[in-house]
Amino acid sequence: MANVLVTGGAGFVGAHVCKALARAGHRPIAFDNLSRGQRTAVKSGPLEVSDVLDRAALTDALRRHKIEAVMHLAGLTVVHESVAEPARYYVNNVAGTIDVLAAMADAQVKSIVLSSSCTVYDDQASGALNEAASLAPASPYALSKLMIEGVTADAAAAHGFSWLALRYFNAAGADPDGELSEADVLKVRLIPNLLRAAARGGAPFRIQGDDYPTRDGTCIRDLVHVSDLAAAHVAALDRIASLPKVINLGSGRGYSVRETLDAVARVTGKSIATEVAPRRPGDVAVRIADATLATTALGWSPRRASIDDIVADAWASRRWDND
Ligand SMILES: NC(=O)c1ccc[n+]([C@@H]2O[C@H](COP(=O)([O-])OP(=O)(O)OC[C@H]3O[C@@H](n4cnc5c(N)ncnc54)[C@H](O)[C@@H]3O)[C@@H](O)[C@H]2O)c1
Known part of the structure; x- marks a missing residue:
């Protein structure tokens, strides 16, 4: 200890x-x-x-x-x-x-x-x-x-x-026990913002750049x-x-912003209105990890690597009443 x-x-x-x-x-x-x-x-x-x-x-x-x-x-x-x-x-x-x-x-x-x-x-x-x-x-x-x-x-x-x-x-994601919330701590992250949009409707979600050289034009992240x-x-x-x-x-798997939107729709059962906005300065098209060293040196590998698990844990932990 x-x-x-x-x-x-x-x-x-x-x-x-x-x-x-x-x-x-x-x-x-x-x-x-x-x-x-x-x-x-x-x-x-x-x-x-x-x-x-x-x-x-x-x-x-x-x-x-x-x-x-x-x-x-x-x-x-x-x-x-x-x-x-x-x-x-x-x-x-x-x-x-x-x-x-x-x-x-x-x-x-x-x-x-x-x-x-x-x-x-x-x-x-x-x-x-x-x-x-x-x-x-x-x-x-x-x-x-x-x-x-x-x-x-x-x-x-x-x-x-x-x-x-x-x-x-x-x-991404949140404590699977529901004790700690992703949304509690920072309001600039993709998944919490998508979940808020799913829960509340309102203004369309802004996809910041759909002209990246990726499979659907949006940024891909691990x-x-x-x-x-x-x-x-x-x-x-x-x-x-x-x-x-x-x-x-990292998980070694990359998901685009549009694929993340689809996962949020699947998990929440709600569709999200979107609009395309200009790219954000500093964002890059694709970033995916090779985390082999984490496995060999630390004995670590991700247990909740699927996007649906990640989104589901964040959705289950949402507490935005005081926003
Ligand atoms: N979240 C990610 O995807 C990610 C990816 C790569 C690296 N990181 C790194 O992981 C760390 C944690 O990130 P996070 O996502 O939890 O961000 P976060 O903003 O939720 O947490 C950072 C915490 O640091 C505190 N803090 C900031 N400046 C401080 C200061 N001067 N003195 C004392 N406390 C201070 C903030 O109040 C906040 O609670 C950061 O160093 C970040 O750069 C995060």
Whole structure:
């Protein structure tokens, strides 16, 4: 059993990581400034409401809770927002990570699992992407993720940390037990937005770009169930010192926006009016994972990989009455 500080623990993935850690007998402590996360998402342990840019608060939390490992998920995550506000993304994501690493050195905490992203890969690369695929981050968000891998590697070498960057593809779905909701935490994601449109009708759903070079013209993404992502963090904790430093987490299956719309219609039994809008800056046509290394190194493979399971879990967990 380990005491684990989960930065971003009130966010979508972080809340599920806290739950998975608690289930496995660990003690998660969420550390979140609630800029995007929700207090109500923190159900598996205490919450420290604070900012990763506050190094003293981090060091204090690490010492007070006798933390043995950090899972660093705090960050700003919206690609098109990062294109409009790059400095905000670099400060929050990169300087925030530097503070986490400095606090770990101060408090003698030696292990860190880092949330990285498939956006670090070259969008022109074809086929499923493994960890050796060429890197070409196409947005400030993506570059901030590559930069945090670099600063973590350097801090690890200097201070003797064990570290692992998990490059998630597109997290989706929600806790199959219905305890945690995808819709609770962020309102810019495709599936929650589609489910809201299915539930409420109203304005047509905007498909942002239908002229991509894909099978139906809309972007294709590898959707990975958030509970599967969370399970990988727990698996990593036990053997972090002996793992490769970078591991992809994806399902290996790609679904287009239109295919996701079809799945939402199937699961909810409701049709969704759509309209086509221009492409969003920073979006790429296709991204699919080769997650073989996650299987061989972590013993991980996604359990809820079908799009209907992912959509059904998100639909079952919906709670939008207070929107
Ligand atoms: N969701 C995905 O598909 C996906 C894919 C790849 C990588 N990631 C990464 O996973 C991590 C979690 O993403 P998510 O989808 O759960 O996003 P999220 O926005 O739901 O969670 C991020 C959390 O970090 C908190 N936070 C942000 N800045 C902070 C700061 N300075 N100090 C303290 N807390 C802060 C927010 O309040 C929020 O609760 C992020 O680092 C993201 O870049 C997510």
